[in-house]
Amino acid sequence: MSLKAIHVLFIVASTLLALGFSGWGFSHYLSSEGAAVDLAYGIGSAAAGIGLVVYGCYFLKKLKNISFL
Amino acid sequence: MEIPYAVQPREDTGLYNAKLGIWLFLASEVMLFGALFSSYILLRVGAAPGAWPHGLLNIPIGTLNTLVLITSSVTVVMAWASLKMNQLSRFKMYQTLTVLFALTFVCIKSYEYHDKFTHYEVVLKDGKSMTGHIEGSPMLWNLTKLNVKKIPSITFTPEAAHGSHDAKSEGAAGASAHGEPTKIATSDIVKLECFGPFHNTYLAIYFTLTALHALHVIGGAIVIGYILFTSGRWWKKNPEQLTNRVEVSGLFWHFVDLVWIFLFPVLYLL
Numbered sequence: 001m002s003l004k005a006i007h008v009l010f011i012v013a014s015t016l017l018a019l020g021f022s023g024w025g026f027s028h029y030l031s032s033e034g035a036a037v038d039l040a041y042g043i044g045s046a047a048a049g050i051g052l053v054v055y056g057c058y059f060l061k062k063l064k065n066i067s068f069l
Numbered sequence: 070m071e072i073p074y075a076v077q078p079r080e081d082t083g084l085y086n087a088k089l090g091i092w093l094f095l096a097s098e099v100m101l102f103g104a105l106f107s108s109y110i111l112l113r114v115g116a117a118p119g120a121w122p123h124g125l126l127n128i129p130i131g132t133l134n135t136l137v138l139i140t141s142s143v144t145v146v147m148a149w150a151s152l153k154m155n156q157l158s159r160f161k162m163y164q165t166l167t168v169l170f171a172l173t174f175v176c177i178k179s180y181e182y183h184d185k186f187t188h189y190e191v192v193l194k195d196g197k198s199m200t201g202h203i204e205g206s207p208m209l210w211n212l213t214k215l216n217v218k219k220i221p222s223i224t225f226t227p228e229a230a231h232g233s234h235d236a237k238s239e240g241a242a243g244a245s246a247h248g249e250p251t252k253i254a255t256s257d258i259v260k261l262e263c264f265g266p267f268h269n270t271y272l273a274i275y276f277t278l279t280a281l282h283a284l285h286v287i288g289g290a291i292v293i294g295y296i297l298f299t300s301g302r303w304w305k306k307n308p309e310q311l312t313n314r315v316e317v318s319g320l321f322w323h324f325v326d327l328v329w330i331f332l333f334p335v336l337y338l339l
Contacts, residue, residue: 001092003319007146010323013330014139021132024338041128048136055143063150069083 005068011056018049076310091317095324098285102328105281109274109335122271125264127181131337134177135329141170142326145293145319152312157304160315164297167322171290178283183208185264185272191225191253192260201227204250212261223261226250275336282332285325292318 025042028034078085084092113121148163187206192198203210204224215223227248262268266276296303296314303311 003146003149003316003323006320006323007142010142010327010330013327017135017330017334020334021338024334041132045132052139059146066150066153 002067002069004063004066007059008056008068011052011059015049015052015056018045018052022046022049076307076313085313087313087317088320091320095320098324102278102281105274105278106331106335109278112270112274116270122269125271126275126337127184128337130177130181131333134174135333137170137174137177138326138329141167141174142323144170145322149312149315149319152308152315155308157300161297161300164293164300164315168290168294168297171286171293174286175283175290178279182276188264189225190260190262190264190268191258193253194257194259199225199227201225201247209263209265210261211263212255212258215255215258215261220255222252222254223258224250225253278332278336282325282328285328289318289322289325293322 022042022045025038025040025045029036029038029042072086073079074084074086076085078088082089144163144166148160148167151157151159151163186208187202188200189203189210190198190200202225204226264272266273296311296318300311303314
């Protein structure tokens with residue numbers, strides 16, 4: 001497995017983390033102890049998750065000539 | 070005598086020596102971190118209800134470190150891609166950025182550790198317990214140290230809520246209000262302990278996991294830095310071997326980053 005394949009795996013894991021963190025932020029914000037900072041976490045990490053998906057597509061396009069193996 | 074498959078992949082495995090070596094090494098690393106993660110889960114599941122501390126860690130700082138590591142994984146793969154496209158100067162730029170990101174991560178982690186070593190819990194003779202900071206922010210003090218140094222009293226700034234491990238009141242995120250500084254006589258103190266690895270089970274496993282991870286970051290940065298500084302010569306002599314070594318160091322770096330991707334939510338959020 002090449003660095004390209006591992007990087008794709010890593011970006012997928014990072015995207016899941018960003019989306020999970022976003023969910024964590026929103027759920028905390030909606031709870032009784034919710035604060036503005038929790039909303040910021042939710043919005044910021046959702047944006048990061050979208051950014052990672054865009055980057056992943058760019059990366060695959062840029063390195064399409066390099067093997068996954 | 071030339072070592073076979075140092076650069077070209079072996080026909081049956083499709084791997085060159087270094088790549089096979091790093092994958093075997095990473096397999097052992099998975100077992101090491103896997104054992105520690107399992108220990109964490111078992112300790113947490115086995116803790117008495119409500120006893121596991123929450124909110125001791127600084128989430129904004131942890132988030133910043135996560136961003137730093139994700140960015141470094143992008144620069145490390147871009148360095149490798151640059152070599153594949155015969156762009157040595159771009160490779161050097163990306164490789165330098167990776168080392169700088171690694172150093173940034175370690176600096177931020179050191180700040181977090183320092184914060185824990187200067188954050189204290191004090192238990193008084195009347196049974197009152199407080200968490201907060203000692204004036205002058207001394208590191209790793211305890212009651213024995215106060216007695217040995219013959220310090221008659223300390224000026225302690227407690228956090229707003231005392232004796233709680235709740236996220237909002239603990240003040241680890243630096244968001245909670247502080248009480249008024251109080252002078253406490255050493256003779257009134259029963260226990261004085263900073264939030265080091267010896268403070269509780271959670272901090273013990275936190276320091277073990279993050280310190281081991283930080284050692285991996287430092288090791289990876291040393292290897293990446295070495296490749297960067299020798300790349301000029303290497304590129305002239307054997308460009309394919311340099312590209313392979315960059316790939317291998319990149320695989321290790323991605324493993325280190327992937328460990329953090331698991332560590333961050335487990336230690337900071339859940």
